[in-house]
Amino acid sequence: MKIHNPDLRRRSLLAFCRQAVWDDLARPSVSVPGGRWGLRILWILAVGVCFIGTLDLEQHYNLGYGPAMVLTVARAAPVVLAPSRPRTAWWTELTAAVTTAALSRPHSSSEPWPWAVTSLLTVAVVLAVVGLRTSRRATFAMWLEVLAAGALLIALVPTHDGWIALLPMSVFLAVAAVTADAVRGRGEAEARLATAEQISVAEQARATLLAERARIARELHDVVAHHMSVITVQADSAPYRIPDVPAAATEEFAAIATEARRSLAEMRRLLHVLRSEESPDGEHTPQPGLPDLPTLIETTGRAGIDTHLVVADDVPTGAELPAVVGLSAYRLVQEALSNVVRHAPGARAHVSVDYVDGAVRIGVVNSGATGAQHPVETRAGGHGLVGMRERVAMLDGELTAQALPDGGFHVTAILPLSGTP
Numbered sequence: 001m002k003i004h005n006p007d008l009r010r011r012s013l014l015a016f017c018r019q020a021v022w023d024d025l026a027r028p029s030v031s032v033p034g035g036r037w038g039l040r041i042l043w044i045l046a047v048g049v050c051f052i053g054t055l056d057l058e059q060h061y062n063l064g065y066g067p068a069m070v071l072t073v074a075r076a077a078p079v080v081l082a083p084s085r086p087r088t089a090w091w092t093e094l095t096a097a098v099t100t101a102a103l104s105r106p107h108s109s110s111e112p113w114p115w116a117v118t119s120l121l122t123v124a125v126v127l128a129v130v131g132l133r134t135s136r137r138a139t140f141a142m143w144l145e146v147l148a149a150g151a152l153l154i155a156l157v158p159t160h161d162g163w164i165a166l167l168p169m170s171v172f173l174a175v176a177a178v179t180a181d182a183v184r185g186r187g188e189a190e191a192r193l194a195t196a197e198q199i200s201v202a203e204q205a206r207a208t209l210l211a212e213r214a215r216i217a218r219e220l221h222d223v224v225a226h227h228m229s230v231i232t233v234q235a236d237s238a239p240y241r242i243p244d245v246p247a248a249a250t251e252e253f254a255a256i257a258t259e260a261r262r263s264l265a266e267m268r269r270l271l272h273v274l275r276s277e278e279s280p281d282g283e284h285t286p287q288p289g290l291p292d293l294p295t296l297i298e299t300t301g302r303a304g305i306d307t308h309l310v311v312a313d314d315v316p317t318g319a320e321l322p323a324v325v326g327l328s329a330y331r332l333v334q335e336a337l338s339n340v341v342r343h344a345p346g347a348r349a350h351v352s353v354d355y356v357d358g359a360v361r362i363g364v365v366n367s368g369a370t371g372a373q374h375p376v377e378t379r380a381g382g383h384g385l386v387g388m389r390e391r392v393a394m395l396d397g398e399l400t401a402q403a404l405p406d407g408g409f410h411v412t413a414i415l416p417l418s419g420t421p
Helices: 006-026 036-060 065-081 086-103 117-132 136-156 162-241 247-274 290-302 323-343 385-394
Strands: 306-311 348-356 359-366 398-403 409-416
Touching: 036 065, 036 117, 065 086, 065 117, 086 117, 086 136, 117 136, 117 162, 136 162, 162 247, 162 323, 162 385, 290 306, 290 323, 290 348, 323 348, 323 359, 323 385, 323 409, 385 398, 385 409
Parallel strands: 306 348
Antiparallel strands: 348 359, 359 409, 398 409
């Protein structure tokens, strides 16, 4: 059932009119185009109107020098006030223009009325500047206000031109209003596009980070699964390897083996979720380590990069080097050399691996070349500095990546053995 409430409709109409002619003018949203230069142009225009407008009112209308100057200043001041106080500027300009029309009469029929040329100019400028900073509804309301004020003046003081005089003035102000609305709409669209681009960049960076973490998790599965398998085998074989094992200890070993198998099954289930569709066979591929670096260097050399590898004699090997540290060191070198191949073709690269203060230090330096390498935060496949940082942070290490004066690039990573998770 529909309820007709005239009072409610009246209040809604009054609220709409109040928002259009008053509230919207107090909520600026777009700055003046040109910045400081735009403000300077407004100041120059206001000063010019003060000079020309005074002469116009004195010579072509029946106003003395004093009143003409006062009315001209009142019309020019809102031009420079519009960027900071749009509502005050508009109502001051409209009041000054109507007052000027009410107090002046043209000496000849060739002079426009009710709006003098300088009045029309200042009203159009203020309407355009305020229109840049408010809603389309308010811009349309301002145009209607000028049209209504002109119609009221002509109705009270009939002239030889009559209502025809309103046509060119209304068209001129309409062009100013439409131009202001178009510029404001373009500014708002550019602002929304910039915001969308920022959100897109942030989401892309987050997606790359998550993809890299999932990739690292998949690789660490083989390392952890190896240790879990060792625990399971040792727990199962302990009663047979150790003579006279108590029954309670045998049960405890069996419970350890059961829990290890259950944990290994859960890890495989988790790996199935993390497994990339691009490498379905990765589950059965052994993870590389420091012993595989010579093969990596040889592959990089075939890609056109003259690469040299130096591994210090004191670098831990075998059981002394945690598998996760060896895997991370290999991946760091691999991703650094991949960046060299992509961004510095034909360059020379030097890879060093040494042992300093309980940590493995990885250094990759490449010389400048055509298309010299620059740090790449994100790129296809989840490689780059994002993956390096994640691997180093996982081991509580340090990563330094910086450009060299000759156009090359230097990557240094410190992987503490004690930082193994």
